[in-house]
Amino acid sequence: MHKYLPHTSQDIEEMLKVTGANSLDDLFTSIPKKLRLTKPYQIPSALSDHDLTKHMQNLAKQNKELIVFRGAGAYDHYSPSIVKALISRQEFLTSYTPYQPEVAQGTLQYIFEYQSMVCELTGMEVSNASMYDGATATAEAMFMAFAQTGMSKVLISSTVNPRIIDVVKTYARYRDIEVIVTPSQDGVTDLNFIQKNMENAMGLIVQNPNYFGIIEDYNGFSEVVHENDGLFIMNSEGQPLSLIKTPGEYDADIAVGDLQSFGLPLSFGGAYVGYLATKMKYVRKMPGRICGITTDVDGKRAFVLTLQAREQHIRRAKANSNICSNQSLMALAVTIYLSTMGKEGTVMVANESMKGAHYLYQELLKTNKFEVVYNKPFFKEFVLKAKFDVDKFEKDLLKDGILGPLHIKDNHLLFAVTEKRSIEEIDLLVRKVVEQK
Amino acid sequence: MKYYNKLIFEISKKGREGFNLTKKDLPEVKLPKALVRSNKANLPEVSEFDVVRHYTNVSQKNFGVETGFYPLGSCTMKYNPKINDELATLSGFANIHPLQPVETVQGLLKIYHETQRILAEISGLAAYSLNPFAGAHGELAGLMIIQAYHDKRNDSKRNKIIIPDSAHGTNPASATVCGFETVEIKSNPDGTVNLEALKAVLNDETAGLMLTNPNTAGVFEKDIAEISRLVHDAGGLLYYDGANLNAILGKTRPGDMGFDITHINLHKTFSTPHGGGGPGSGPVGVCEKLLEFLPNPIVKEKDGFYYFEDSADSIGALGLFYGNASVYIRAYVYLMTFGKESMSDIGLMAVLNANYIKESLKDIFELPIKGHCMHEFVFDGLKDQSTGVKTLDVAKRLLDYGYHAPTVYFPLIFSQSMMIEPTEVESKETLDEFINIMRVVAQEAKDNPELVKTAPHNTIVRRLDEAKAARQPIVKFTDLK
DSSP, X not given: OOTTOOOOHHHHHHHHHHHTOSSTGGGGTTSOGGGBOOSOOOSOOOOOHHHHHHHHHHHHHTBOOOEEOOOTTOOOOOOOHHHHHHHTSHHHHSOOOOSSGGGBHHHHHHHHHHHHHHHHHHTOSEEOSXXXXXXXXXXXXXXXXXXXXXXXXXXXXXTSOHHHHHHHHHHHHTTTOEEEEEOEEXXXXXXXXXXXXOTTOSEEEEESSOTTSBOOOOTTHHHHHXXXXXXXXXEOOTGGGGTBOOTTTTTOSEEEEEOTTTTXXXXXXXXXOEEEEEOGGGGGGXXXXXXXXXXXXXXXXXXXXXXXXXXXXXXXXXXXXXXXXXXXXXXXXXXXXXXXXXXXXXXXXXXHHHHHHHHHHHHHHHTTOEEEOOOSOBSSEEEEEESSOXXXXXXXXXXXXXXXXXXXXXXXXXXXXXXXXXXXXXXXXXXXXXXXX | OOOOOOOGGGGOOTTOOOOOOOOOSSXXXXXXXXXXXXXXXXXXXXXXXXXXXXXXXXXXXXXXXXXXXXXXXXXXXXXXXXXXHHHHTOHHHHTOOTTXXXXXXXXXXXXXXXXXXXXXXXXXXXXXXXXXXXHHHHHHHHHHHHHHHHHHTTOTTOOEEEEETTSOTHHHHHHHHTXXXXXXXXXXXXXXXXXXXXXXXXXXXXXXXXXXXXXXXXXXXXXXXXXXXXXXXXXXXXXXXXXXXXXXXXXXXXXXXXXXXXXXXXXXXXXXOOTTTOOOOOOEEEOGGGGGGSOBSEEEEETTXXXXXXXXXXXXXXXXXSSOHHHHHHHHHHHHHHHHHHHHHHHHHHHHHHHHHHHHHTTTBOOSSOSOOSSOEEEESBSOOTTOOOHHHHHHHHHHTXXXXXXXXXXXXXXXXXXXXXXXXXXXXXXXXXXXXXXXXXXXXXXXXXXXXXXXXXXXXXXXXXXXXXXXXXXXXXXXX
């Protein structure tokens, strides 16, 4: 028998006796004969652990580990060793949703701590236990606004990451929600257009820092949205929130975004984690699990899932969201990361990333091989327009083990710098630019 | 061991640090004041060792699969092999940016493509997308595909999804989120589809039927071929909720039963860790005629080269990138440890284990559905109801004895549901011990019902005041005080 299956032939025989079946096949008589598989699966043969290790190492080698100057939603930050070590503890790793709170206080407690940290970062009143990613969190925020207002039109700024806009459109399409992508001026959201088109809209979705890395000034936006009874939804990657004005300070109604920067490896795009936080007055429209505090029969403080009457397993067809499994273990990783970096370290990582990005920006401009595209304050990403062949540039960089900027359109390159990038690595990238014709 | 009940915020001390950082000798960047937050986020200030000890203590308040028997029905709490974790986090997987050029990620794309191909073979379908993040996300994708299919045929009045009342809550919720109207049909007493009830609601507004097979009561839909014929004749599509796929591994395939679309919970059938409620992975699979609707981007292969492609008729993108890669790599490792030689033993042993427990306890627990079950079954509470001991009490008492409780009060078709799924990884000895404890609890219910009704007694916290938590929500640290 396979090593993950403990049954001896004697076990099987004894157990069959108890079940009253003559053979294992007898247990499957409810499956009609004509539907039964008659031949083995056409899949690869099993590998021993040793051979499988070699096989996987070989596959891993077919992916190139690079010096990353690319972001656009996934960022190459450092993660302290303790993050992986602690989330690998079986009590966290192998448990399920905390439906039996008496034996799941560990999971519930870190969810509570996670929610507290998300609220600190965003300035919002209540966070759920996590979402799949920032893009689906944005789509779910739209559904909250849909349920709250009953309106079937939503505005989303063209400065939002186009991949997020795509996901929002996917979700909207099947609910007959009209998605209007609002124009931008010099890389920032055009408030004028929104003023003219906000009537009868469920809300406005913006991003800060936006797709181009620009830290937008959203003063005055919530007033326009609220005058039209809409909800103001702001998507922010977690890390910049340690520095920039928070969704709460902008009077956003729902804050959403990705938290991958906080200790999660790039890992080809997943598993990451998204957050969704809101004002207490909208909590009953919120998707997903929420952990609260209560007491047990002895008066002891304890953690428990709360306000569950919103959720699919209770409301079924009347639920606002279908989310069940979320990204709990990744929320734990974020919680451990934020505890380790703490109040000061989180800000320092953000500052170091920003310093590197601004240094690269200045050095690239000095090469005279770029044109300025947007003259706006930015965080760790920025856009420049190249005066050379960008496809050849990408290939040249790969030869030196560098993942260069993302080509977003018409020679516009989106660069990203994290605290992991040294001055030497930045200088190397600049030298490669100088070589471009 | 002493009980630890502090929050990370409660061990924080101003000036303590848990990090070190390379500081670049570069000028600080000054942002305009209007764009900057007014106060620093109040995150904890603790040392690295504080964090390690804190989360170690917090972890010990949890029950995991490695702690003990975890017969949580419908959740397939099987062993999560260590080699899966080790190999899925090799640096050549962990340090790869999702937007790297395809020629630099051939290993990952190959894993993606191979995994979807194996899943397609196991389920008898044409292809899978691994992009959905979880089971419910896969359901949503599948329902979008149903809608897209009817839309493309200009058959737009099909806006109803039929769902049996024994279904998981995510089924009707997904249908709603996808803009469908849900038509719930009453099941037979064993939770199977009532053909007459089905016939009565099938019409030209039927978009499809969602089904879990075996169903949530652990019963195989013996009429599945007829169900398939009825739904397809009415112009609808058949959706397979793969939550219970474990039971039929090696025995039968959803595609052969007539299902057009499925999702598979890799965190159930293919052993990826549940992680306290995620990350999961919910690949969505389709038959040939629905290939063009799979979510974008789609991983393709030509002459041994792997690449992404978008389909014009796709339902669209479902996430920022391509799903939970670190999860489906684990599933791939698991699939390769079983291979074609042993895959079917999974279903056999899972079903044997479930039947063994059921037959060993049916004299004291109410068994509403007679006959062989599949990988799980449902007891409708204790046979002897005179003591007033309910399913919840039995579940809580099991915690005292070091077991995780079964799934309780689901499926909804029985009032005292107790859904038990042992999985294939548990030995006869483990099952015997569990059976014995179930008997002990049943005896306690007779001899000392109060003891059971007030359980648990030995856990770190006892029964919780859930109403209080909802009445006065405390949902973050600053709400305390």
